[in-house]
Amino acid sequence: MQHFNMIINGEEIGNDLPKVEVTNPATSEVVATIPRGGKDEAVRAVDAADTAFRDWSRKSVYERSELIRKWYDLINEHKEDLAETMTREQGKPIKEAQGEIQYANGFISWYAEEGKRIYGEQIPATQTNKRLFVSKQPVGVVAVITPWNFPAAMITRKVAPALATGCTVVIKPANLTPLTALKMAALAEQAGIPKGVINVVTGDSKAIGEAWLEDMRVRKLTFTGSTEVGRQLMKGSADTIKKVSLELGGHAPSIVMDDCDIDKAVEGVVASKFRNAGQTCVCSNRVYVHEDIAEEFTQRLVKKVKELKVGNGLEEGVDIGPLIDEDAVEKVQKHIEDAVSKGAKVVTGGKAGKGLFYEPTVLTNVSEDMLCMTDETFGPLAPISTFKSQEEAIERANDSIYGLAAYVFTENITRGIQICEQLEYGIVGLNDGLPSTPQAPFGGFKQSGLGREGGHQGIEEFLEVKYISVGL
Numbered sequence: 001m002q003h004f005n006m007i008i009n010g011e012e013i014g015n016d017l018p019k020v021e022v023t024n025p026a027t028s029e030v031v032a033t034i035p036r037g038g039k040d041e042a043v044r045a046v047d048a049a050d051t052a053f054r055d056w057s058r059k060s061v062y063e064r065s066e067l068i069r070k071w072y073d074l075i076n077e078h079k080e081d082l083a084e085t086m087t088r089e090q091g092k093p094i095k096e097a098q099g100e101i102q103y104a105n106g107f108i109s110w111y112a113e114e115g116k117r118i119y120g121e122q123i124p125a126t127q128t129n130k131r132l133f134v135s136k137q138p139v140g141v142v143a144v145i146t147p148w149n150f151p152a153a154m155i156t157r158k159v160a161p162a163l164a165t166g167c168t169v170v171i172k173p174a175n176l177t178p179l180t181a182l183k184m185a186a187l188a189e190q191a192g193i194p195k196g197v198i199n200v201v202t203g204d205s206k207a208i209g210e211a212w213l214e215d216m217r218v219r220k221l222t223f224t225g226s227t228e229v230g231r232q233l234m235k236g237s238a239d240t241i242k243k244v245s246l247e248l249g250g251h252a253p254s255i256v257m258d259d260c261d262i263d264k265a266v267e268g269v270v271a272s273k274f275r276n277a278g279q280t281c282v283c284s285n286r287v288y289v290h291e292d293i294a295e296e297f298t299q300r301l302v303k304k305v306k307e308l309k310v311g312n313g314l315e316e317g318v319d320i321g322p323l324i325d326e327d328a329v330e331k332v333q334k335h336i337e338d339a340v341s342k343g344a345k346v347v348t349g350g351k352a353g354k355g356l357f358y359e360p361t362v363l364t365n366v367s368e369d370m371l372c373m374t375d376e377t378f379g380p381l382a383p384i385s386t387f388k389s390q391e392e393a394i395e396r397a398n399d400s401i402y403g404l405a406a407y408v409f410t411e412n413i414t415r416g417i418q419i420c421e422q423l424e425y426g427i428v429g430l431n432d433g434l435p436s437t438p439q440a441p442f443g444g445f446k447q448s449g450l451g452r453e454g455g456h457q458g459i460e461e462f463l464e465v466k467y468i469s470v471g472l
């Protein structure tokens with residue numbers, strides 16, 4: 001059985017700790033073990049990151065960029081192995097895992113360059129014998145806590161901008177999917193990124209999280225995961241007044257207007273809904289279709305959904321892998337049972353398969369009182385509800401505690417832009433089911449989070465602004 005240790009200050013740590021098993025959700029086989037670390041390891045990681053910060057933050061940005069770029073090259077060289085590791089621990093189809101490695105590496109290459117554009121300002125002074133300058137500097141040690149649904153991209157989306165600015169990081173990947181992260185951190189070492197700049201701690205999330213929250217040396221927390229845990233971490237950051245970025249839950253609406261290109265809309269909804277078996281925070285959770293095209297749209301959607309192949313992600317041609325665990329399967333089941341008990345109709349799917357597999361499902365006759373219309377399903381379930389007017393669709397779409405992603409399908413560009421502007425969401429895909437990309441800001445309104453990742457906005461999250469007033 002392969003065992004992966006934590007990486008703290010360039011050393012492998014954990015041989016003497018209890019082991020946690022990492023299993024393949026497609027087969028239930030144990031893929032590897034990792035150490036169950038806790039407070040001691042969390043503190044040790046901050047010691048290392050704090051020490052490394054002194055040198056790393058003083059390097060020229062060009063020197064850092066070159067090392068980050070070498071990390072990119074090594075990830076690229078090992079992309080097949082990393083993708084296979086991801087599919088084994090997370091379950092997503094190998095083609096999606098390959099896509100995620102490329103997406104994850106996109107953040108590395110983009111921020112290796114963006115670090116060179118952290119510009120300051122000079123402000124005109126009131127007096128002639130003064131000069132006013134603004135500069136930006138790295139915030140310091142950053143705690144990075146990531147979920148299981150994107151084992152590579154959620155790490156690099158945070159770590160690449162942090163490193164580019166001169167910050168150092170302590171990472172806690174999800175215990176369900178730590179292997180890709182550990183392999184990527186080992187590649188960073190090989191690339192020459194100095195020891196202590198990237199530290200990865202696995203184990204007791206609560207103990208590790210608490211150690212980082214109470215540590216004054218950790219100046220920033222960046223988290224992706226559930227709104228509930230995000231809320232706790234935000235509260236926990238208050239005592240030491242850390243900077244906080246949160247990428248939390250979502251409940252994305254897709255609005256399908258009567259003037260859309262139906263095939264394009266079906267393609268967009270399938271891409272957004274069934275990516276990673278529906279386990280993304282930007283997955284379309286509610287599909288609102290104009291009543292005049294609802295029948296035609298549903299027929300074409302169901303045809304496409306029936307073509308999706310469910311199976312072990314390592315097998316050729318698989319589109320939908322297993323869900324991450326039993327709880328995830330139960331949640332999908334509960335949402336379907338609740339909807340059916342309130343009058344929804346299962347048009348395709350609706351049943352759990354063996355193990356952790358679930359049939360991709362489409363429901364019609366859906367109403368707002370059903371659980372699936374307010375609670376994140378995080379599974380392959382597309383509930384369809386009809387609407388009569390643009391105003392009604394926007395109002396229903398905005399009626400959520402979440403505000404991460406929304407999708408609109410229309411061929412009328414004026415109408416499309418008006419709807420985009422009225423949606424209370426941080427990301428809107430207009431005729432686009434897959435808007436995420438390294439160079440654009442990703443993040444939510446309302447209880448979907450704080451701050452942005454990706455784009456030039458993403459690097460600001462790791463910078464402090466310093467104003468220097470010079471008397472001549």
Ligand SMILES: NC(=O)C1=CN([C@@H]2O[C@H](COP(=O)(O)OP(=O)(O)OC[C@H]3O[C@@H](n4cnc5c(N)ncnc54)[C@H](OP(=O)(O)O)[C@@H]3O)[C@@H](O)[C@H]2O)C=CC1
Binds near residue numbers: 148172208209230378
């Ligand atoms: N926005 C998004 O992308 C995601 C949203 N979700 C939503 O959240 C639901 C639950 O998923 P789940 O994985 O449990 O999400 P969590 O929010 O529980 O987990 C996300 C990360 O936070 C860690 N964590 C959990 N509790 C604490 C804590 N008290 N202190 C510090 N770190 C902590 C987890 O560690 P560990 O798991 O290793 O113990 C993991 O690394 C999903 O069904 C989905 O609805 C889930 C994942 C991603």
Ligand SMILES: O=C(O)CCCC(=O)O
Binds near residue numbers: 149153224247
């Ligand atoms: O939080 C998530 O679910 C991961 C984001 C997926 C994306 O980047 O599109």
